[in-house]
Amino acid sequence: MKRMELLKSILLSLLVVLSLLLTWNVWSYQPADDPYDESETTVENVSIASERSPDELIQPSRFLVHGEVAVSGTTDENNIATLTEQMDKWNIYNVQQNASFNEEEFKEIVHGPNRIEVLYPTEIPFGAYRDIVTFENSTLPEDTFDRIVIDVSGEDDTPFTLYFVNYDNRVVYEARVDATHLEALNNAIVSNAAATYSPYFAHEAGDRTIYLPVERREYLQYRYKMSVIDVNLFRRALFQDPDAVTMNQLGASRDQYVDQSNLMEVNRNHNTLSYVNPSAELSTVGRPGELFQKSRRFVNEHEGWVDDYHLYDLDGMQQEVTFRMHMAGMPVFNDRGAAEIYQNWGETRIHRYTRSLLTEQFPLPEDYDSVPLGSGYDAIEAIEKIEDYEPENLEDVRIGYYMTKDSNDNIYTFDPVWYYKYNGSWSRVPVIGGGDPVGLE
Template identity: 45%
Template sequence: MVMNIELFKSILLALLVVLSGVLTWNVWSYQPDYVIIERTETVDISIAAEKDIQDLVKPNRILVHNGEEVYGTPSDIEINQLIDMMKGWTLFNVRNISSEVSEEEFKNLVHGPDRVEILFPTETPFETYREVLRFEDSNLPSATFDRIVVQLDEREGDTLNIYFVLYEDRIVHEAKVSDSVMVQFNREVIQPASQEFQRYFSYDAGGQRTLFLPSQSTNAIQYKYWMNFYDPGQFQDALFSDPSLVNRNPLGPNGNEEQYIDGSSLMKVDLVNRMLNYVNPSSETEIGAIPSDLIQKSRRFVNEHEGWTDDYRLFSINPEEQQITYRIHEQGHPVFNNEGIAQIDQEWGETRIYKYDRSFMGLDVRLPSQTETKALPTGDAVISNLEKQPNFDPALLEDVIIGYHMTRDIENSILYTLEPMWYYKYKGSWQQVPIEGGGNPVGLE
């Protein structure tokens, strides 16, 4: 009996050893069944490029008041060099001194001798330009300016005064900078101005505004470009929250228009003029915007689909209506077009885009063989032509600049000409300066 029990124990122990080995092997060799998870396909909504503030918010002219003479330039090269220099400055003690400046003092502060005016095409918020210039102050004024004035003859100890001016409203903010910056400023801006810039003359526009124009004829280059066309479907993916819900329908008798709609938003595409107009009616609002917020969200919105197809720059802003316009520039000059293809227009709701109007093409290949130099009239001739217009009121003349008129070639729809000509802003609208005997100017906005 004892033998049977011992035999049973031996057999049981052997079985346990074998079972343990089997279990160990299973543990070592076990491979779970993995469930293959398909990666959700992401839609690439990148169209062209992103932009920084310093690319979008730029001055459009420099005026150097050297004694009684005034020299100016709209040159991109000169403006970029100046701003790059000023990026190295540290500005401090920014304060509003508007109440301390009389009208006579204001004109002398801005246009007097021994100062440099840096002009912007529209009002620019301090908070926005903090991304370009270095401000020591942590809290900047919630204000805007449309020109910076460097006053060369006004020093206080070892500091120099810089003024940020909102011209029409006569608002002046003063800032300080170390006068050590003037060594380079004198060498690279003031001294070369009389040789490298054009001589300008002043024009008193109704007493409240002084404009400066070139005294001599200006040579400008006319360009021709092959255009690059972007698929409107890329904007569909960028603008609609769920592109799969969008219905695309042809419009017009010849199918020259298309309509994209998802039940709440609408995008119309003009295939002839290569324009698209997007609207989201649910975002409409009557609430105004803070200028810096409007610039920031408008830039971020286009950056999200990398929609900067050309050298677009901030050209006008209306915070009360939440409207903002970026315009193509060529060699530092704004480009105009009767159909609006040279600009990006945005109108915002409280938190979302309400309207978005733009072209879906861009300047692609410049044709060197098609470029030619054109001599534009002097500033005197421009003013003379304007003053001959019926009912012209100098007090309503806001600005005069050289720009480019963009037109499509009659025989080749992908070829566009950029023709230099004079433009003027009158009662808030930009128009071509009429040529002597050439009829009425063409309104553009």
């Protein structure tokens, strides 16, 4: 009898311990922040180049200092780094939406005097930006912004205001930063703005105000010997069973890699890759912050970042992301897709992945040359002469590099050119009277 009671006691104790373990597992379980399925993306542990953090991918395209009368601006990467280093020190708090303004007041918030207007090339999710700067708020809006406006008109002993602005949607969020940072910001950016940066003028296009440089100036033309990433690295990274992949030649310069469900095409003439996963469930809506994070992690998993790429377009509705190559702080464009990393996502899996296979090998400094570029006035004059041009469709105008292949030895030239964004697409500004768009002269 005593032995039976002992066995009952031991069994009861085991049941109690098992119950405690199960309870602990339930309490300690934390689901993933987003429905990203790593098992359906990169497969093998492949290291192509390097990983990237959010602050390396999300960078302003330029900033403007609005004085009492004049506006100064810069696209220089060193000047932008000086500003972002100041912002990295801030603790941003009291983020709240401001909806109490009319159109005139909106323009005053964004373009009024005593402002620093920090512009980004696409809409930036708050959820991604919190990995770059410090927010005191534990909960941030499920929203995006394409510029940050810093009000520097206050006193040194009063917290100053930040505006997170979605320009097209006319949405504004206000926030505060402690006054202790205002003096350093004014000393680093504002006090010598007129002498340090270029003068800019305002151009009205529909309900959008676009600021452009007043003066003509020269920009360096670059030539680089580029190397091509080994395609087999992507075959190992993107296919479940690389050994089961079949390679077919499609003409002299195209190769196709297929397994039972995925397809990858390589264009050796253009040095581009296109991967498609047809089984990924297409999604037409998703949170922009999650879209950015999973697109970054996807490339990080095979360490596929090369050279200097920045987030340049993010569309939460279509679940599309584009990262663009940059040269000397300016965006690079190529007619064949050799300056981009593009992704289109399904619910949890990548649907389409197209990208450049190029990476810088070494510059050819003996071939560097300075190219004169027309002013912002010249660019606008050329744009307004385009057939069927409608000002309300003009979204942005800026200088970028046009990347062209010189020879079969993968030598590429980077020419400075005026670009304009019209109805969501970037194009080279044509020269008045026709001819080569380089220089607008």
